[in-house]
Amino acid sequence: MATILLYGVLFGILLSFLIGPVFFILLETSIKKGVKPALFIDLGVLLSDILYLIAAYFFAQKILESLHENSYIKYVAAGVFIFMGILSILKKQTPQKIDSIDIDIESLDTPSEMDTIIFKKRTYLTYILKGIGLNAINPGVLVYWIAACTTATDELHIPEHLLVYYFIATLATMFGIDVLKIYFASKLKNKLTPKMLHSIGVIVGCILVVFGVIIAFRDIS
Numbered sequence: 001m002a003t004i005l006l007y008g009v010l011f012g013i014l015l016s017f018l019i020g021p022v023f024f025i026l027l028e029t030s031i032k033k034g035v036k037p038a039l040f041i042d043l044g045v046l047l048s049d050i051l052y053l054i055a056a057y058f059f060a061q062k063i064l065e066s067l068h069e070n071s072y073i074k075y076v077a078a079g080v081f082i083f084m085g086i087l088s089i090l091k092k093q094t095p096q097k098i099d100s101i102d103i104d105i106e107s108l109d110t111p112s113e114m115d116t117i118i119f120k121k122r123t124y125l126t127y128i129l130k131g132i133g134l135n136a137i138n139p140g141v142l143v144y145w146i147a148a149c150t151t152a153t154d155e156l157h158i159p160e161h162l163l164v165y166y167f168i169a170t171l172a173t174m175f176g177i178d179v180l181k182i183y184f185a186s187k188l189k190n191k192l193t194p195k196m197l198h199s200i201g202v203i204v205g206c207i208l209v210v211f212g213v214i215i216a217f218r219d220i221s
Contacts, residue, residue: 001165007156008166011148012173020141021081021211022134026178028088028204029127030185032197038182040124044131046175049145052135053167056145078216080137085208088201140215 022045030038135141148170152158158166 008169081212088205
């Protein structure tokens, strides 16, 4: 069991250093808006990874056939990333000082304050959905989880009843490393000028456009 968990941790570390569009969006969100929004996006990414992993394990062959037969999927994904990249390039944004909803509900005196809390909770739900969407629209994520399942069973020879522990260790490691990335990136938030923040947005936008072009021209099946 210890060896399997170690394999899972090592694989999680490897995946954490694969540079994809979500990586840059997490860093940008952490720098511009703070730790909590980025964490909620990453939570959405984690939920999406879990769903993709389950799908990859049970329906790998059907998924690969579907991706091959419906090549338009990658063009839709590419278009979304390119669109997001253009928005990031054009949008000007300043750091937000308040990124917490840790307020004592009992201390609220007016309906307007309660409405504010509800709005913020809905906002963080939106961040979770954004994380799910960012991961879900990239067909390459599903393909590498299929490869991960194949590697675990065929190369590492992990028994099926122990795969859940292997992938729990993998996902927990990925999420933990993402939290560290988000935390350290957020430390830059109050040290950056609006011009520097806009420059970061432009850089991230260009990277998203590049990823979109790569997805469009890459054979994902």
